[in-house]
Amino acid sequence: xxxxxxxxxxxxxxxxxxxLAAELAQKGLDAGLPAVDIxxxxxxxGIEEVGDLFARGEFFLxxxxxxxxxxxxxxxxxxxxxxxxxxxxxxxGVAVAGTVAGDIHEIGKTIVCSMLSAAGFTVTDVGCDVPxxxxxxxxxxxxxxxxxxxxxxxxxxxxQQKTIEALKAAGxxxxxxxMIGGAPTTRAWADEIxxxxxxxxAIEAVATAKGLLRG
Amino acid sequence: MSKPQLTxxxxxxxxxxxxxxxxxxxxxxxxxxxxxxxxxxxxxxxxVDRDKLxxxxxxxxxxxxxxxxxxxxxxxxxxxxxxxxxxxxxxxAFTADGSATxxxxxxxxxxxxxxxxxxxxxxxxxxxxxxxxxxWSIVSPRDLAPRTSLLEIVKAALSESTKHTQDGVRRPELxxxxxxxxxxxxxxxFAERPLFSAIDCTVAPLQHDPRMTDACLDLVAHxxxxxxxxxxxxxxxxxxxxxxxxxxxxxxxxxxVVLFQLRSPGCPIVASTAAAVADMRTGRxxxxxxxxxxxxxxxTEMCKHYQLPTEADGVSSDAMTADFQAGAEGMAxxxxxxxxxxDAIIAFGTLGGxxxxxxxxxxxxxxxxxxxxxxxxxxxxxxxxxxxxxxRDVGIGGHYLGCKSTRRLVRxxxxxxxxxxxxxxxxxxxxxxxxxxxxERAEELIAAHQAEPLDDDVIKYIxxxxxxxxxxxxD
Numbered sequence: 001x002x003x004x005x006x007x008x009x010x011x012x013x014x015x016x017x018x019x020l021a022a023e024l025a026q027k028g029l030d031a032g033l034p035a036v037d038i039x040x041x042x043x044x045x046g047i048e049e050v051g052d053l054f055a056r057g058e059f060f061l062x063x064x065x066x067x068x069x070x071x072x073x074x075x076x077x078x079x080x081x082x083x084x085x086x087x088x089x090x091x092x093g094v095a096v097a098g099t100v101a102g103d104i105h106e107i108g109k110t111i112v113c114s115m116l117s118a119a120g121f122t123v124t125d126v127g128c129d130v131p132x133x134x135x136x137x138x139x140x141x142x143x144x145x146x147x148x149x150x151x152x153x154x155x156x157x158x159x160q161q162k163t164i165e166a167l168k169a170a171g172x173x174x175x176x177x178x179m180i181g182g183a184p185t186t187r188a189w190a191d192e193i194x195x196x197x198x199x200x201x202a203i204e205a206v207a208t209a210k211g212l213l214r215g
Numbered sequence: 216m217s218k219p220q221l222t223x224x225x226x227x228x229x230x231x232x233x234x235x236x237x238x239x240x241x242x243x244x245x246x247x248x249x250x251x252x253x254x255x256x257x258x259x260x261x262x263v264d265r266d267k268l269x270x271x272x273x274x275x276x277x278x279x280x281x282x283x284x285x286x287x288x289x290x291x292x293x294x295x296x297x298x299x300x301x302x303x304x305x306x307x308a309f310t311a312d313g314s315a316t317x318x319x320x321x322x323x324x325x326x327x328x329x330x331x332x333x334x335x336x337x338x339x340x341x342x343x344x345x346x347x348x349x350x351w352s353i354v355s356p357r358d359l360a361p362r363t364s365l366l367e368i369v370k371a372a373l374s375e376s377t378k379h380t381q382d383g384v385r386r387p388e389l390x391x392x393x394x395x396x397x398x399x400x401x402x403x404x405f406a407e408r409p410l411f412s413a414i415d416c417t418v419a420p421l422q423h424d425p426r427m428t429d430a431c432l433d434l435v436a437h438x439x440x441x442x443x444x445x446x447x448x449x450x451x452x453x454x455x456x457x458x459x460x461x462x463x464x465x466x467x468x469x470x471x472v473v474l475f476q477l478r479s480p481g482c483p484i485v486a487s488t489a490a491a492v493a494d495m496r497t498g499r500x501x502x503x504x505x506x507x508x509x510x511x512x513x514x515t516e517m518c519k520h521y522q523l524p525t526e527a528d529g530v531s532s533d534a535m536t537a538d539f540q541a542g543a544e545g546m547a548x549x550x551x552x553x554x555x556x557x558d559a560i561i562a563f564g565t566l567g568g569x570x571x572x573x574x575x576x577x578x579x580x581x582x583x584x585x586x587x588x589x590x591x592x593x594x595x596x597x598x599x600x601x602x603x604x605x606x607r608d609v610g611i612g613g614h615y616l617g618c619k620s621t622r623r624l625v626r627x628x629x630x631x632x633x634x635x636x637x638x639x640x641x642x643x644x645x646x647x648x649x650x651x652x653x654x655e656r657a658e659e660l661i662a663a664h665q666a667e668p669l670d671d672d673v674i675k676y677i678x679x680x681x682x683x684x685x686x687x688x689x690d
Contacts, residue, residue, distance in 0.1 A: 061451075061493070183316065
């Protein structure tokens, strides 16, 4: 019975069915299954397979994003039980991501968030046009391993630098790895402003994130 | 006279797309993200949401504002021989592409960030090439202070070229010094000689960039032509379907038309067709390929249906070097826009989804553009009364090299003569890559060419404007 429902949970992530994922998560809790098991034996198996299929070129971005959405819907249902049990699912690391102030372009950042989620990171997307102060506040609140700063305009790239400087001023710089990205940004710019990582696209972003946390 | 044309959309298709666009603007609405823009809209009784900075635009207002856009737009050059009129039944103008991050060394394959010195060389090359009608900053120089970079770029464009130039104006405080510079160069009020047009990139889906929009609201008061350039991507920031991407694109375009016509009735607006496709593996922007060619075709048809002067995408490529892929992609995307009747086509210089530029690519794009121009030539088949005379004269066997008509048509440019493309016999060895030869030719042109210089007094005046602006308090 439990194996059967775990298989169904995995399948909802593969199918990108967020509503069904939430329903099954609730059904599992109602049946008395531990929240950590529901996550690790059901939904996480699904997102791992989504990640594998994407890496093998069999899945495309919509399948990846919708798989991550299904995962998120399930976690939202499970979160209170997870918190209450003190159990924690496996996570590659905690990431905070946003587009810097003055810039409302966010599709690149959103795709990176989905891919990091699918790869096993715990991701908080703080949106676009994000003031430096908000990045600092979320870093204090969430103590992330990674902070990802996106910019699509040459005029907003300086706000990536300002955010890094603000992290230093707040005494947070040594506790978080900073990655930058966005069409006009370059590896040279990342080096110049003291970012730890740079990625050309979302696929490289995941590899870079993993590399940074491996140290 | 007849001219090659290509159509995709039936009358019913156009009506369908337009009706859906009106429904989107009226029911979903659009985010202008600018209180100043909402003031303009609210004054015309457009329902606005001050908290979300959005508006829902009534269909009647869309139709009214569309009818207010001038059907012809002058893009003036520093020298009047380079003036370009969009919206007239003529051969399309061809413009530079813009804002690449990297310069490619065609010989070594190395990429590096672009500088002002690079940009000045590109402007000089664009000025030297007769195929180029309008310039744009092909590469974004990284050695300029962000605050004054646009002003420095415009100074470089006007110093190195006597052709019309266009670029994005990303902040409203740039408008006043920009107009000062342009009027100092032309010596007359801007509207008399519009040496510059502004590119307004909306942000898909269904948003406007607040600072760029505020800048455009000031620019239209000076009658600066605005090239409205939505860039929705099929599959990410627009629906995956051709129709869905067109609807998002056109909704953004028409919302800009409404805003700018309300602010400055009769202001010149140019429609662009920069909708593109997202790579479904990486999410990256793809500006070439068959889906993009169809977008160029459909959107150009819709813009012409609206009777808007149209600057279409484009001889564009996702290739990383000026190679076979770049040529195939550029021809497919450019020819579709040309055959759909675009007034101008963005053509020169970029690779890698517009992130890279190279000298060879500019030169080879000229070949593509001349092939497109040759394809578009008007012909009158049925009125060619002498054709049978030639065939009778030559008879069976013989040749036509001695016919006056052969000589005349070759001289008239009716027969495409390549400058760089190789069409000769193979010989006994393979010649070096065409891109290397193209880059060498570009270097020769840059070394030999100089545009008519600006007066020293004008340069000093421009430098003073830029210096003063750099000293003002930054926002």
